[in-house]
Amino acid sequence: MDITDYMHTLGRNARAASRAMARADGATRNRALLYIAEAIEREAAALSAANQLDLDAARAAGLAPALLDRLALSPSAITTMVEGLRQIATLPDPIGEISNMKSRPSGIQVGQMRVPLGVIGIIYEARPNVTVDAAGLCIKSGNAAILRGGSEAIHCNRALAKLVTEGLNKAGLPLDAVQVVDTTDRAAVGTLITMPQYVDVIVPRGGKGLIARLIEEATVPMIKHLDGICHVYIDDKADLAKALPIAFNAKCHRYGTCNTMETLLVARSIAPTVLPQLAELYKTKEVELRADAEAQAILAGYPHLSAAVEEDWSTEYLAPILAVKVVAGIEEAMDHIDRYSSKHTEAIVTEDYSAALRFLREVDSASVMVNASTRFADGFEYGLGAEIGISNDKLHARGPVGLEGLTSLKYVVFGHGEIRS
Amino acid sequence: MDITDYMHTLGRNARAASRAMARADGATRNRALLYIAEAIEREAAALSAANQLDLDAARAAGLAPALLDRLALSPSAITTMVEGLRQIATLPDPIGEISNMKSRPSGIQVGQMRVPLGVIGIIYEARPNVTVDAAGLCIKSGNAAILRGGSEAIHCNRALAKLVTEGLNKAGLPLDAVQVVDTTDRAAVGTLITMPQYVDVIVPRGGKGLIARLIEEATVPMIKHLDGICHVYIDDKADLAKALPIAFNAKCHRYGTCNTMETLLVARSIAPTVLPQLAELYKTKEVELRADAEAQAILAGYPHLSAAVEEDWSTEYLAPILAVKVVAGIEEAMDHIDRYSSKHTEAIVTEDYSAALRFLREVDSASVMVNASTRFADGFEYGLGAEIGISNDKLHARGPVGLEGLTSLKYVVFGHGEIRS
Structure with missing residues (x-):
């Protein structure tokens, strides 16, 4: 399959899954997080083996020691991922809360309901732990996610993707709620950031060079920061x-x-x-x-x-x-x-x-x-409980971005037959 | 002067003015609104005369009756503008409020302060009342504004710009806090929507065709909606x-x-x-x-x-x-x-x-x-007090957008010498 077609298929799947995710209640989304944690714990040895394949290939390709360090998934890093998921499960559900409810002179009551953004695309370097952190935050916030990790981590990310899917399935959530881009072709990124019909926001995590390039090309809005001076x-x-x-x-x-x-x-x-x-x-x-x-x-x-x-x-x-x-x-x-x-x-x-x-x-x-x-x-x-990234922009989310940054507000109106006069 | 240079000059002026606007207190910003209202009341006859020039030219150019209707600034429309400014002045100040203040285990206290976005670009059709409404909302929310109205309203907009400047001046605010683009060259719009270094957000008000074109070309984020089905x-x-x-x-x-x-x-x-x-x-x-x-x-x-x-x-x-x-x-x-x-x-x-x-x-x-x-x-x-536009997007502002949509939140940290351990 052509890479654009492949990415569009992921996009369509994600869009469809996002509706079911928005409908799912908080308890179901938390159950998925706990099932995924359980699966990762159970398959720790297999994950280490997959990570070893990535590390061997990266060493053979002469990857810098700092990058090898980020790529490595030690047993303690696996434990941290599992604990991270369980901690996300204990956070309050960001979805469905209605705030600012007011009665208006016309008789209608107006408030704002917190809802998922829809589909989140996350682009990151060869750090397999980000796959699980990002999946966890997107599931918790009722979104569907498309994850594109650095190609050096492909074996480990594939293994993790299977376990995430297993957890979603056990909880009765759509399998496409979290999709890991299963190609090392760099064109996948270019397509991901230019399909606003399927992706609501991109969260790029990585160096300044990567993000500057994405800003240049993206037509999907981003939650991002370039640098910290x-x-x-x-x-x-x-x-x-x-x-x-x-x-x-x-x-x-x-x-x-x-x-x-x-x-x-x-x-x-x-x-x-x-x-x-x-x-x-x-x-x-x-x-x-x-x-x-x-x-x-x-x-x-x-x-x-x-x-x-x-x-x-x-x-x-x-x-x-x-x-x-x-x-x-x-x-x-x-x-x-x-x-x-x-x-x-x-x-x-x-x-x-x-x-x-x-x-x-x-x-x-x-x-x-x-x-x-x-x-x-x-x-x-800051007490956000979790962080998907940091934003230097003024619109939507600014500063450290937690679960709330992955949500939107819609107006809800409770009427009693009111019409506008 | 070349049109790009001209727009960049407006942009630089606006950026400089936005710092002073962010510093100005609510009482000063309200005073500016009241001075502008006063000036418009005083100059009602001159405004009608300027509007007449626009109407004559538009009729001679064969503008459609519906557009002529929007272009006309009747005495009662002038009164409505004046009342609108006075009403905006009575609304609570959206700026400076600190919310969600929490003490953290480290000892720091963290909250979020509502602040202006900075510079707002507003693009609209030949409706002179929008010039005043938009200027009023931007002043109230502590922003600087660059206003680009339909070229058919240029005489009236020039006259209004002078009165807005007079009010800003009397209140001790920078004259560049509101600038009306004083050219009918369409290239001005193209520059306005592609200078993110000077403009933080664009609010386009107009038909679907205009907005679709702006979406295609803009590199500045927009608060907008295409249509209402x-x-x-x-x-x-x-x-x-x-x-x-x-x-x-x-x-x-x-x-x-x-x-x-x-x-x-x-x-x-x-x-x-x-x-x-x-x-x-x-x-x-x-x-x-x-x-x-x-x-x-x-x-x-x-x-x-x-x-x-x-x-x-x-x-x-x-x-x-x-x-x-x-x-x-x-x-x-x-x-x-x-x-x-x-x-x-x-x-x-x-x-x-x-x-x-x-x-x-x-x-x-x-x-x-x-x-x-x-x-x-x-x-x-919905009780927002005023409306700058409507957003169908999910990021930043969604639905009817009032003063809050023209603001951002920044994190403020009150420390007592805390360091990270």
Whole structure:
């Protein structure tokens, strides 16, 4: 079969399954999650064997160690997947809730019912655990899913797809509610993102290059973020007992995550106090500092210091590198953020009430924080229970996206024979 | 200046103004609305004169009477615009509200703050009142706006733009917060919908042809609907005292609106009772009925009867024409709706509790009603206070869109020095 026909078939199947999923009650959807968990537990050895096939092929093809690491499905990773499904099953059902019910002068009552989006397409790299996480979130939220994982994980994803189907079947849900794209042909992605008649939203998970390409080509809306150029601004009224741990944690807790700080802004009046103390901390992790002239002068003698160039302000290092800039105060800090931020997460450290409120109100990012590490910008830390991705867009979902981001609201009207006059 | 450069200049201005608008408090934004209302009242005669220029040119160009009617700005239409602005000023401020505030185990408090979207582009036909309505809604919601009205209204829109600017200025808001595109060059629209760096969302208001073309070309997200193919299903358990007025009102209250019923579905067991009674009502309005074979047999002798063809089920007549079909019951009705509806508004008339709940839950449209006329699908009727448009999409805003649709939510985190461990 031609790849476009194949994808359209998956799309038609998914669309049909989505109606049954929207009808299914929460208990049935939870049962499917538990059956899938059970099946994965039972078939752990077979999954490891399938993963081994993928790993062998990837090693033979010379895949980078970091990618091999993501591809590997260890016994403990299998346990984590199983626990993840059981945890999703315990979350409240996002579907069917009616909110904002009001009686109107005409006599009708109007409210909004939370409903599934329909069909979700998920595009991700060779990480087999995402197959199960994404399937779990889509089932929980009453959607049908089409999953396209990195081709290096094809054996493992096939094995997982069988177990997901088994669980759906046992629960009496349509087998096509979750379909794994069973081809390594890259054209499949191009078709998936251009069939709005079958797919309601695409959630791409992967590197900036992949997502930038998808944005270029997609005609289906996406829940996505390109990158995380996150800022911490240490205000002149900052409490240093908070500022130092926050600026250290925001950079050094994990380097490769999108909510990691990439640029530190420090108010001029306290820069001579703050920067040397911070440098002591960063030195323990050999963090490279790329500083503007003023910060460079203060940091003179720091072993990993260089001059920041224009490009540094808009670079997501994902590494132990930090851009540092001295600013006059909150106004210049917010101007810098407005210009260079990717609108993911920004934090201010201050004890000044008005500065805190201004920063919260005026900084136009998905997450804005006072006196907390940017690393908290995360679905679990925010209490969403689960996270399908992060959105830097303003429409529909913004910031960490949980189950609610996979739903929509429709108006429901309870009438008693009313007509419009 | 080249048209692309001109539009990009408007875009840059709007983006800059949007920051000041987001910062402005609700009282200031309301003051601007009242100043604009005052200025329009004062300049009513000049506005009528500008409108007369447009009307003369349009008549000379042979514009259709219906379009001339929309272009005309009567003294009472001016009063309505003024009252509209004053009413928007009395609505609660949608901006700055923080909801869902929760304390998390880490110690941080997380909530969501309602914020403006940024820059709204509005594309509409030659209806000068839309200039003022749209400007009012964008100012109220803390956004900057770029307004592109139909070129036939250019004189009147220019005059209105001056008064809007005067009001913004008096309130101390940036003059570029509302910009009217001051060219009749059609290329302006093409640029407006493809500059996502400056425009956050486009609200197109106009005919299906215009919107279909915009969908094809736009790279900026849109809040839009293409058409309204709305259904009323009269269930076998319907109360005819409700069914007859609803089916009559949904078709005949106004023919040209998107929430008007275009297809009537009737359960087989009551069709022989319902259809002849309905025909008596429709006959008074000379409504043309396009019926499937079964309905045709029942309606034999109705003076404006013809056989429905496949195309009728997906046609938005916007006229005294109605497609009629007999179905076995709710299942077939929902299948028909799933296939042909534009997902705008559908209603069931029934006294059966389970049928009502199934219809509400399973029909995938922006508005789903029980025992009420589809004509209620409207921002004012739903209590939104104002309406910028209607969305048939599932992402971001769905159904009638009020001020909230022009806003986004960002996460705000109140910390006390917390770091991630």
